[in-house]
Amino acid sequence: MMKTDSTTDSKQQQIEIGLRRTLARARWHILAKVFYEGLEAAAPYDGSVRLFNGFPLITLAAIEKESDQSNGNESNVWYKVKCQGSDEVNLEIRLPAGKIPFAEILVSRDSTGAICIWPSEKILGHWCLQNKPLFNGKIVLELGSGLTGLSGLIVASTCNPAQLFLTDGNPDCIDNLNLILARNRSRFISKDIPIEARQLTWGQHEDYQNLIGSIDVILISDCLYLENCHINLEQTIWSLLKVNGKCYIIAPSRNQSFEKFANLTGKRFIVQHEENYDPIIWSMHTTYLDERDRYQYSPDRHYPLLMILTKPRY
Template sequence: MEPTSSSSSLRWKILRKALLRRSDSESQAGINRITRKATKGFNLIPCEVVDSPPESDNSREACVCYTIPIPSSPKLYLTQRVDNCSDLNDFEISNRYNIDNTGLVCQWPSEEVLAYFCKSQPDRFRGKKVIELGSGYGLAGLVIAAATEASEVVISDGNPQVVNYIKRNIESNSMAFSSTSVKAMELHWNQPDLSEFTNTFDLIVASDCTFFKEFHNQLARIIKMLLKAKEPSEALFFSPKRGDSLEMFLKEIEDIGLHYVLTENYDAQVWECHETLVKGDESWPNYEKNHCYPLLIQITNHH
């Protein structure tokens, strides 16, 4: 990313695109660096738009049915914004809380990869306390709650509008969670007092949370604060390199005393999708590894 392109200016370019629903050559390069959003992403979790929920007559919203690809195929129903449907109020709230607005823009491909990976590893989550950071509409957290027998799943975001969607989505899918406790939480990474949650989680999960460099230090700090200190615990992050942003985040991780392992090929199905897209696929015409393919980062307190 050029030094002159601040993350705030790129956020406003996303706003401009969402409001005007058109783009010009001057802004397109910057927008693509952030979004590069495919209509179907990696297409790992089948989904289809179903009718808008009865309680909503909001044309900006849709109910999307996700079918978890495991035996007996549990379905999750998520109310979310129609892609590219933002308004000025969204960005006023974003500025007021000093948060980015990307959780409202769409369901991001890295979130789908995170959800797919987690449902494939139920033993990793069984009986564990889990928190998802920067979760957007909460797909991964809901999949963990529905498919892994975790004891508790907290689905968090710093944007109060997004947290409202998470609460609705938890309520809509409550029958899918069996004995797992599931709750939404408004969580800002720079919150000074998190004593209630200090060293309480076995697992932290997150997707595509490392792009904005101004949040790196806060994110590293909150990972260290939330993970259990004396028992085995880990954070699973899925993030594309996106220029040097991931590299700079990993430096923050090391500086704060945490350790990480970076894995490129972590799932055969995801890797196969990636290789197909790299060769050229009309479902994701501007796919590019550095900006689109999420790497797996496993972060721990101990070597």
């Protein structure tokens, strides 16, 4: 039987709806996992085991709730940052409240940073606190800062950098970073440190033209799982760094994405990577490994590795 145009159209519409649903389901699946793993509040609990919820070195205590004026619902929450073993850090950060806004998940750009702080950001913040001299008097830039740029903020509040840039490709992250900066400026080690949040998409030269070859130290956390961005990320790091500049990256292996990035960067950077880079993190890791069922611990996804890139003089 010949199909009429309207039958063909409706079939086509059904296929498109099906495709959209599949795509939405796939995004939902990935982001829901991220959400649960990174969420500050209680992780899903089945009565016997708690899903792994990151290394508890930096924790957040809610101090103030904002509500959405249109419907009165809680929209964002301000948290006080607590760093284990240090009372130097006095910071407050803002994150979306409770549930992930569904519209945020279905947008086409990477929205992972606009949901929560990822675990490696906290690990990087802890590592910066343990290695303060690396940042003293340096021009520091964080790539893929997400909603909070927590490690950059820790550097600003305790390490006396000469200048700091918090950057991300997602404008929602930049809006949040600006609110956080406005609230915390008086808390930084020196009130005069120039600190800026700016939109910077990896590989888009116009976003960082005036910074080329000017950065001493780059910080990156949890950005290597985006394997299709590796080339642009590597080029951006190369362009931004001064000769002998360093880039410190914290990220889990996550399906070998860490190792693939290390191989790529090895073509022109000096690359070091370390598994055991901090005694506290290492001892927690070994405990989690010993009881991996109890902690629902998967080193591939949960153990953050450290990579150090140095831009050599050629």
